Amino acid sequence: MSQHPLNLRRRKKTFYEMLEPWLFLLPALLVFVVFLYYPFFKTIHLSTYLTDRNGLPKVFYGVKNYEDILVGKYSAAFWNSMWVSFRFVFFVAFGSLLVGLATSLMTTKKFPARAFASAIYAMPIAIASAAAAMSFKMIFHPSIGLVNRLAGTSTNWLNDPAWAFPIICLISIWLASGINFIFISAGLRNIPEELYESAAIDGAGYWRQQRHITLPALSPTLFFQIIINIISAFQSFTQVRLLTSGGPNETTNVIVYSIYLDAFRNFRFGSAAARSIVLFVIIMTITLLQFRAEKRSVHYQ
Amino acid sequence: MKKLVALLLVLMLGLSAFSAMAEGEKTKIVFWYSLGGTNSEVIANMVAEFNASQDRIEVDAQYQGEYDDAINKLKATSMGEALPFDIVQSYEIGSRFIIDSQKMMPLQTYIDKTGFDTSVIEPNLLAYYTIDGKINSMPFNCSTPLMYYNKTAFEEAGITEIPTTVDGILAIAEKLASFDAEGKLDRAGFLFSNYGWFFEQWVGKMGRQYVDNGNGREGYATKVMFGENGAALDLFNMWKKISESPYTSYIERGGTAQARAAFVAGKTAIFLASTANLAGVLANVGDSFEVGTAYFPYVNAEDKGGVSTGGGTLWMVNSGDEKKMDATWEFIQYMVSPEVQATWNAKTGYFPINMKAHDTETFKANIAKFPQFQTALDQLHDSSPEYVGSLLSVFPEVRQYVEDVTEEVVLKGLSPEDAVTKLVNLANDAIEMYNLTNY
Numbered sequence: 015m016s017q018h019p020l021n022l023r024r025r026k027k028t029f030y031e032m033l034e035p036w037l038f039l040l041p042a043l044l045v046f047v048v049f050l051y052y053p054f055f056k057t058i059h060l061s062t063y064l065t066d067r068n069g070l071p072k073v074f075y076g077v078k079n080y081e082d083i084l085v086g087k088y089s090a091a092f093w094n095s096m097w098v099s100f101r102f103v104f105f106v107a108f109g110s111l112l113v114g115l116a117t118s119l120m121t122t123k124k125f126p127a128r129a130f131a132s133a134i135y136a137m138p139i140a141i142a143s144a145a146a147a148m149s150f151k152m153i154f155h156p157s158i159g160l161v162n163r164l165a166g167t168s169t170n171w172l173n174d175p176a177w178a179f180p181i182i183c184l185i186s187i188w189l190a191s192g193i194n195f196i197f198i199s200a201g202l203r204n205i206p207e208e209l210y211e212s213a214a215i216d217g218a219g220y221w222r223q224q225r226h227i228t229l230p231a232l233s234p235t236l237f238f239q240i241i242i243n244i245i246s247a248f249q250s251f252t253q254v255r256l257l258t259s260g261g262p263n264e265t266t267n268v269i270v271y272s273i274y275l276d277a278f279r280n281f282r283f284g285s286a287a288a289r290s291i292v293l294f295v296i297i298m299t300i301t302l303l304q305f306r307a308e309k310r311s312v313h314y315q
Numbered sequence: 316m317k318k319l320v321a322l323l324l325v326l327m328l329g330l331s332a333f334s335a336m337a338e339g340e341k342t343k344i345v346f347w348y349s350l351g352g353t354n355s356e357v358i359a360n361m362v363a364e365f366n367a368s369q370d371r372i373e374v375d376a377q378y379q380g381e382y383d384d385a386i387n388k389l390k391a392t393s394m395g396e397a398l399p400f401d402i403v404q405s406y407e408i409g410s411r412f413i414i415d416s417q418k419m420m421p422l423q424t425y426i427d428k429t430g431f432d433t434s435v436i437e438p439n440l441l442a443y444y445t446i447d448g449k450i451n452s453m454p455f456n457c458s459t460p461l462m463y464y465n466k467t468a469f470e471e472a473g474i475t476e477i478p479t480t481v482d483g484i485l486a487i488a489e490k491l492a493s494f495d496a497e498g499k500l501d502r503a504g505f506l507f508s509n510y511g512w513f514f515e516q517w518v519g520k521m522g523r524q525y526v527d528n529g530n531g532r533e534g535y536a537t538k539v540m541f542g543e544n545g546a547a548l549d550l551f552n553m554w555k556k557i558s559e560s561p562y563t564s565y566i567e568r569g570g571t572a573q574a575r576a577a578f579v580a581g582k583t584a585i586f587l588a589s590t591a592n593l594a595g596v597l598a599n600v601g602d603s604f605e606v607g608t609a610y611f612p613y614v615n616a617e618d619k620g621g622v623s624t625g626g627g628t629l630w631m632v633n634s635g636d637e638k639k640m641d642a643t644w645e646f647i648q649y650m651v652s653p654e655v656q657a658t659w660n661a662k663t664g665y666f667p668i669n670m671k672a673h674d675t676e677t678f679k680a681n682i683a684k685f686p687q688f689q690t691a692l693d694q695l696h697d698s699s700p701e702y703v704g705s706l707l708s709v710f711p712e713v714r715q716y717v718e719d720v721t722e723e724v725v726l727k728g729l730s731p732e733d734a735v736t737k738l739v740n741l742a743n744d745a746i747e748m749y750n751l752t753n754y
Contacts, residue, residue, distance in 0.1 A: 064752045067390070067415055067708070072752040087744065155573060156566060157582035168499045173567055175726055259569055262722050278387045280712045282748065 061287035069283045079288035088285065091264065091272070096296075099248065099269040102183060106250070107243035109187040111236065114194020119224070122202050132199070139192030147256035150185050175263045182266050185253055190246065194239055201235030202228070233312040241304060248297060269293055341373040342642040344401040348376060349385040349627065350456065353595060357662045365649050372642040382406040382627065383711060389413070401634060402643045404455060404627045407443065408515075408710035411531065413630060414451055415708055415753065420633035423449035425644045435671050436651075442700035443624050446532070452628035453647050456665040458590040459622040459694050460516050462612055465491075466605035468502070468584040480613045481553055484585060488562035491584035504562035505585035506574045509554075509721045511714030512625055513587060513611075518546045519702045520613050522620030526746075531706035535754055538746060539713070542739035551724050551731035553614050558725040565725050568718045587611065589625055590691035593664030597685060608690040610697075621698025626665060657681075666691050708753070709745045716741040 061079050063071035083092040117135040121128055138146075153160045156170035171177045209227045218226065229236075251270050254260060260267035260275070269289065277286035348358055355378055362376040377400070379385040386409045389398075398418060405413060413419055426433060433441060433450065440454040464477070472490040488504025495501045507513070518525050523546045526536035541547040557563060563583075567573040571588040578586045579599040588596075593608070600606050611622055629650065631643045649655060653675055656667035661681035666688075672678050682688050707713065720738040723729040729737070 064748065066752040067412065067749070069390070155576060156564070157577035158580045166497070168501075168564075170564060170566065173565055173726075261568055261719070262726055264719070275715075278390065279383070279715065280709070280745065281390060 057287045057290060060283050061285075061291050063284045065281065065283040067281060069277075069281065071284070075284060079284045080292070082285060083288055083292065091267075092289065094264050095267050095269045095272040098179070098265065098267055102179075102186070102250070102266075102268055103244055103247040105183045106186045106190060106247040107240060109183065110190035110194050110243055111198075111240055113187060113191040114198045114239070115236075117191065117195045118199040118202055119228075121199065132195075135195045136192050138189050139196065141189065141192075143189055143252040144256060146185065146189055147253050150181075151257055154181060172257055173262050175265045178258050178262055179265050182253055182257060185257070186247065186250055189253070190243060194243070197235055197239050198232070201232050205231040230313045234314055237304075237308055237312045241301065244300065244304075245297065248293070341371060342638050343373045343375060344639055344642050344646065345399065346374050346376045346646070347379045347385060347388075347400045347403040349379055349382045349404050349406070351378070351381065354456075354591070354663050357659065361650065361655060361659070365646060368649075372645060374646055382409070386412070386711065389416075398632050398634070401632050401639050402646065403630050403632070405452075405630060406627050407625055407704070408707070408714065410444070410446060410452070410628070411706045411708045411710065414446060418633060419451065420631045420640060421449050421451045422453055422631060422644075422647070423451070425631070425640075426450060429644070431648065435653075435669050437666075437668055437670060437695065439695055439698055439700055439703065440624050440668055443703040444628055446706060452630045453651055454624070454668045455627055455629045455650055456591065456659070456663070457624050457626040457668050458665050459624060459691060459698075460513060460587055460611040461590050461593070461691060461694070462609045463578060463586055463588060463592070463596060464607045464609060465578070465581070465584045466607040468581075468604065469607070477607070477609045478612060479610065480616050480618075481557075482616065484612060485556060485560055488560060492562035500562070500564060502581060503564060503577070503583040504560075506563060506566045506577055506583040507557060507587055508566055508571045508574045509568040509718050509725070510571060510587075511569075511717040512589075514550060514717045514721070515704065515714070516611060516622055516625075517550055517614050519623045519704055520611065520620045521546050521549065521615065521618045522702065525705035526707050530704070532703075535750060536705070536707045536746060537750065539739055539742045542735050547735045547738060548731055549614050551721070551734045554721055554724045555731055558728075568722055569715075590664045590666060590688075591626065593685070593687060593691070594662055595664070597687070606687060608687040610690065610694050621702040622694055623698070623702050623704030624695070660688070664688065664691070666695060707746070709742075709749045712745050713742045716745070 060071060062074065062076055064073040064075045064079075066072040078086075082088050121132050121135065125131075151172070152158075154171040156162065156168065156173070159171075161171065162168055169177060171181055205228065209231070210223055213223050213227055248268075249270055250268060251274065254266050254268055254271045255274075258266045260271050270293075273286050273289045273293070276282050276289060346362065348355075350358060359376055362374050366373055379388055382405065385403070386405055389403060389405070389409075390412075425431070436454065437457070440457055441450070444450055444452060444454055468491055469475075469477075472487070474487050474490060478484045478487060484505050491502070491504040492500060493502045515525060518541055523544045524530045524540040525546075527538050527540055528534040528536055530536075541550075558565070566577065571586065571592070574583065574586040575588055575592055575596060577583045579596060581604065597606055629647050631640060631647065634640060651669050653667070653669050653671040654677065656669045657672040657675040657677040659665060660667045660672065661677055667673065667678065716738055720729070720734050720741070723737075724731060724734045
């Protein structure tokens with residue numbers, strides 16, 4: 015048996031050498047296993063059971079939990095939550111991106127109150143959503159709220175099926191606009207000034223410059239930010255919990271809130287686990303689609 | 316001899332040092348409670364006074380959010396082995412669930428052991444919390460729902476008779492309501508919050524049952540009764556009538572905070588809420604108008620039932636640590652002692668669960684100053700143990716369904732008949748699922 019010449023110098027690895035790479039990986043692996051993989055598989059496991067009052071799997075239920083939420087007895091409420099979530103995510107992810115983009119474009123040029131304006135635009139990042147929600151609850155109060163006072167209306171904003179959803183969206187957009195402002199501002203500052211100068215010499219106006227320089231150069235930031243927005247919008251919970259509890263008429267019952275209700279109010283962990291697996295599949299699909307879209311429309315320098 | 320004396324001295328010194336050490340070591344117990352706002356401060360003060368009153372026990376009071384939040388934390392922690400607290404306050408509808416979780420020590424054991432006199436406790440409360448033949452938890456903050464009204468507005472409208480039924484309220488709403496220049500409702504005649512607790516109380520006021528098996532007291536509830544006994548239909552018909560009235564509007568669900576804010580601001584002449592709001596409402600209203608209190612209204616004129624208690628009780632964790640459990644029992648006894656309950660009543664509006672509190676100066680002074688408190692007491696005494704209210708493990712969930720469906724009746728125009736079918740199905744499914752996995 016002749017050995018290949020290249021293998022001549024290979025000697026047997028010592029035990030330590032074999033172990034070494036795993037040692038480097040170990041801390042990260044531990045974190046992943048404990049906080050991601052274990053809960054993930056546990057969730058799949060739970061989703062095939064009915065749980066008792068202590069949240070322990072009790073009765074094997076197979077795919078019935080999925081059947082109940084997708085086509086069975088909980089399906090109407092589940093698909094309503096899905097529909098609410100998708101609209102919510104769409105409005106909030108793009109709304110906060112637009113607000114962030116607009117505010118950061120407004121603060122690129124130097125003007126007297128620039129630092130002050132920047133602070134105002136970035137402020138929502140420092141506000142706890144719970145505190146904001148409580149303030150808005152009073153602002154939108156039907157009889158003593160500021161909005162009704164100023165507008166001279168007597169609308170019960172948060173308990174009116176037509177208004178509750180847009181208001182929750184608006185508050186969420188405002189809350190998320192701060193982080194968008196910060197990231198997009200940073201992205202804008204990385205665009206070389208020369209690009210704008212040469213464009214200006216070529217006779218390009220403000221909007222043309224934004225369209226052909228800012229947007230392409232900013233596209234990696236925008237792409238990153240939209241993914242972050244979508245994921246965090248899917249996870250929005252506090253505003254819904256405090257302002258509307260998913261009502262009125264389930265118009266603000268986003269999927270995460272419905273999972274919370276199922277798990278911690280109804281204590282049906284099995285059904286809640288099934289819901290979160292469905293949510294996981296959906297978010298993963300969206301993210302994969304986004305990465306596919308990225309190849310076509312995002313420009314890296 | 317000298318040696319012996321010296322030895323004795325040393326021994327005594329050592330002993331006293333030892334006992335001093337033992338004395339210095341306080342028994343620490345953790346108390347989870349669920350009352351926010353001003354009521355939270357009152358609890359903190361009571362705990363501080365207890366800690367200052369003796370040097371053996373140190374109570375660490377921790378606020379855990381609203382009842383729902385606290386019971387969720389309790390559920391989440393009861394999955395593990397040891398509970399991180401020794402005493403917990405929970406609401407009345409959590410009773411069945413907590414007993415089922417088997418983590419608590421039934422207080423009956425301690426009542427028997429120390430000869431605690433239960434005859435001082437309000438009999439209607441005792442009846443509610445006597446479950447499976449024993450007292451499991453100590454009533455602490457107890458309330459009934461009340462009707463609050465703006466006396467000044469009533470006088471201005473020339474109304475002398477205080478309505479006792481919902482229809483009666485609807486009839487006078489027109490006189491009480493006022494509209495602005497554009498024809499919009501400025502002051503509502505009344506505002507009813509869509510609150511599941513009221514639904515339960517109304518079922519009791521009709522003298523009907525909420526769930527089967529003797530309202531869940533003779534055995535585990537297996538289905539709701541409010542569908543077949545017509546209580547839900549009466550209630551949804553009532554809500555339909557309310558939704559058609561131009562003198563009121565839909566204010567909120569799941570609580571009474573918004574209605575209370577509107578009442579205080581003079582934007583509604585009547586609202587319904589727990590007696591626990593009384594002290595706060597009186598303080599908020601101040602001199603702007605006179606506040607009246609009346610019994611929670613009947614739905615139908617011929618109803619003969621009564622109100623049941625709401626509020627919370629104190630539960631002792633069965634930690635197995637005798638010292639901690641004895642300390643917990645001592646603290647519980649303190650919390651329901653006459654003087655403490657009288658102060659509690661004066662500062663919150665929860666009524667004193669200990670009838671001996673009625674003899675204290677604190678109580679007498681308060682009731683003379685705010686006769687409105689008397690209404691809550693009278694209402695409780697006018698009710699009877701047969702309307703004690705039901706026990707149901709999935710009560711919090713069913714309460715939410717009640718609110719969901721009521722909302723659909725009011726906002727979406729769901730017919731009362733369909734609403735009953737929907738609610739009964741949702742509730743029975745929840746009960747069935749729970750019983751399937753837990754009993």
